[in-house]
Amino acid sequence: MMEQRPVILVTNDDDITAPGIHALVEAVKPLGKVVVVAPDRPQSGKGHAITLGVPLRLDQVDLFGDIEAYQCSGTPVDCVKLARDKILHGPPDLCVSGINHGANHSINVIYSGTMSAAMEAAIEGIPSVGFSLLDYRFDADFSLAGQVARNLSRYLLEKPLPYGTLLNVNVPIIPAAAVKGIRLCRQANAKWVEEFDERTDPQGKKYYWLTGEFENLDEGEDTDVWALEHGYVSVVPVRFDLTHYELKQQIAKDWPF
Template sequence: MAKKTTKKEKPVILITNDDGVTAPGIKALVEAVAHLGKIVVVAPDKPQSGMGHAITIGHPLRMHAVHLFDGVEAYQCSGTPVDCVKLAVDKVLHRKPDICLSGINHGANHSINVIYSGTMSAALEAAIESIPSIGFSLLDYSIEADFTGAKQYAAILVEHLLKKKYDKHLCLNVNIPAIKAELIKGIKVCKQAYAKYEEKFEERKDPHGKQYYWLTGDFVNFDTSKDTDEWALKHNYVSVVPVQFDLTNYALRQKLISPLTKLS
């Protein structure tokens, strides 16, 4: 008697972002990976850029089904990107997805931006929960940005991670240069560049004469090495930086153990 064959279930792919559920970037990401698994979208109902790893604890969260993506179960949430991941796992999927994708962000999240980014915080939240994750960002803030190259490399990376099992806490910060797809040279696995914003607050007055402040500044790269995300993007590569939520400085920890232990 012939053995019955069971149909292999498609991997579950959770998609979120910080630009909001109606942003072109999240639509591009859904389209890029639709053939790779069962897509479920849970994303903020409004832009949440720069929210970092914020969670909502002072007021209730709202979540509603939306019909924005053909054949895809999708929800909009009143909370932050991290809230979206938490709600998706507990109240939508009732299980952990096989992978969590965040983006495609409108604008860069290289170097120090990973600290402030709602896009990357959503991905890191998934990693904390032992869900492999990737945050995607395109170096173009325009609402009319061309996501062709970003979609191409998103599909390549997601397909690879669904086939190859790495660390269960894997989280990749992926940035794509804003150039034509055919001009992208490939992928570079990099370290995070030492770069930051030299900031200042412009002081202004509103129509009532009351003071307010507007954050401005310039982005400055202090890192001249050739293995950073900044270098890769400048030279037309997709940068891939493995990131982690463990912020321990292990080298400094070793130096401090002996002298500080003697003080106690």
């Protein structure tokens, strides 16, 4: 009897035509049966948003050769939900999200549609991982990120993570020969220092563009930011349980209830 190949769901937040998702499909298709469900337009920064109050559209597309693929009018999280319910009719063996154009290290994981898609899969008990390359260019070289994605996806298929967890993987922009290795990290304590650039349209009405600079507040050498700055691929285990257990214990001890 022929052994059934694992089913791998591929998604992203940069949209189904982005070079990064095509690189990811090429990376993981030797590992199993690949199905692609991704947004029909860029959805960066949408976080864990879902679509309410308006219908969702799901259209099959021919963008990946003989690989089954669909574009969705909703968010990255919508894509994962629809894929599980209406296309796969059950959970896949693995969900990979990306490869994102740009970093998703440190605080970016909160805003990232790439990571939220992977997190939604993890909520459903599906082994999942988000991949990002620290290069925003449309013509970025995804060859190294693709190698990393294939190797780590193979590991996840062989040894799935515990329920409630997933991986956040970031790849630096350096030649493959210069990479020092893969480093298991914690999320850096960092934030965006933001401002809104105020402008006036031709009708005299004000409008705003969000601008800002990334500020790393963390001097630790065990963080994802440090690893990426020093030539490593960073891997951060992530969980969606946001409970602060130590604070819970402290409040239980010190507060009168």
